[in-house]
Amino acid sequence: AQSVSQHNHHVILSEAASLELGCNYSYGGTVNLFWYVQYPGQHLQLLLKYFSGDPLVKGIKGFEAEFIKSKFSFNLRKPSVQWSDTAEYFCAVNDDRNTGKLIFGQGTTLQVKP
Amino acid sequence: GAGVSQSPSNKVTEKGKDVELRCDPISGHTALYWYRQSLGQGLEFLIYFQGNSAPDKSGLPSDRFSAERTGGSVSTLTIQRTQQEDSAVYLCASSSRQGSNQPQHFGDGTRLSIL
Numbered sequence: 267a268q269s270v271s272q273h274n275h276h277v278i279l280s281e282a283a284s285l286e287l288g289c290n291y292s293y294g295g296t297v298n299l300f301w302y303v304q305y306p307g308q309h310l311q312l313l314l315k316y317f318s319g320d321p322l323v324k325g326i327k328g329f330e331a332e333f334i335k336s337k338f339s340f341n342l343r344k345p346s347v348q349w350s351d352t353a354e355y356f357c358a359v360n361d362d363r364n365t366g367k368l369i370f371g372q373g374t375t376l377q378v379k380p
Numbered sequence: 381g382a383g384v385s386q387s388p389s390n391k392v393t394e395k396g397k398d399v400e401l402r403c404d405p406i407s408g409h410t411a412l413y414w415y416r417q418s419l420g421q422g423l424e425f426l427i428y429f430q431g432n433s434a435p436d437k438s439g440l441p442s443d444r445f446s447a448e449r450t451g452g453s454v455s456t457l458t459i460q461r462t463q464q465e466d467s468a469v470y471l472c473a474s475s476s477r478q479g480s481n482q483p484q485h486f487g488d489g490t491r492l493s494i495l
Binding site for chain 1: 383384411413415422423424425428430435436439471473475481482483484486487488489
């Protein structure tokens with residue numbers, strides 16, 4: 267069965283630092299990939315998604331992610347984080363196009379110090 | 381509002397009681413999903429509805445869990461004879477139609493605590 271691993275459980279950065287959060291999935295077939303973000307006290311929101319085409323995907327708030335098929339990876343990046351990026355970040359994979367159900371990673375808590 | 385609405389936002393109940401959790405999806409969204417977010421387990425898929433039918437129930441952890449959807453809109457997740465391990469945040473999401481290329485919109489969740 268498909269599984270998703272997020273390597274960093276808790277990341278602490280200072281403002282303006284660069285961010286990279288790792289995400290790997292296990293099944294090597296056709297997949298759709300997502301990053302969701304949950305800000306404190308808010309619901310999960312879609313940050314960006316990859317379905318096909320250019321493996322470098324740009325999302326909201328300056329985030330981007332790169333799909334590397336050979337590594338089964340979809341790492342999230344941001345060149346310069348802000349205090350407002352403090353949140354929990356979830357990587358998710360779908361490999362069942364009929365249902366669209368998502369398999370999530372464990373999540374990474376990002377704390378940005380002002 | 382136009383988002384996914386879940387009720388109650390918090391529920392505390394005694395072990396052995398039954399609970400019902402409600403999800404009101406975005407109007408017109410035909411696909412509806414239930415997930416569970418618990419400590420140490422992350423976010424787990426429970427069940428998927430397309431319209432009123434549930435073609436994928438593979439994530440329901442036991443036969444104490446059931447869900448239904450009526451009128452292609454509101455869904456209810458029922459947990460019978462609750463156990464302490466059922467304590468979690470139960471999230472509902474909807475999308476405009478089935479398929480993985482439709483983004484899922486999440487509600488705020490129901491935080492369930494079993495004493």
